[in-house]
Amino acid sequence: MSDKELISVQxxxxxxxxxxxxxxxxxxFQLIEFIIKDSNKYLHTEQLPILEKIIRLHYDLEVNMxxxxxxxxxxxxxxxxxxxxxxxENKLKLYE
Structure with missing residues (x-):
């Protein structure tokens, strides 16, 4: 995993x-896996949409953890x- 794929949590x-x-x-709650590198916390770029969904659920809809x-x-x-x-469905199409 390269550093380009990581975003600083800060x-x-x-x-x-x-x-x-x-x-x-x-x-x-282990909703997202954070990466510790050089005593800083990072987030993989693929998890950013998940984090943003969690932020919307928590702050916009007031859903707890x-x-x-x-x-x-x-x-x-x-x-x-x-x-x-x-x-x-794909298997079923084979038999039709």
Missing amino acids: KVIVHHNLDEQFIESIES QGIDVINNMLDRMDSMHKTIQQL
């Missing part, structure tokens, strides 16, 4: 006007079920 905090406690809560965790788990399960349905 920059995200400043850009989105967040507090450190919010980031610590996200980390404690437990609720965000439940929502993320449900969305992951729905995505998995959708993929399974797609695979089954």
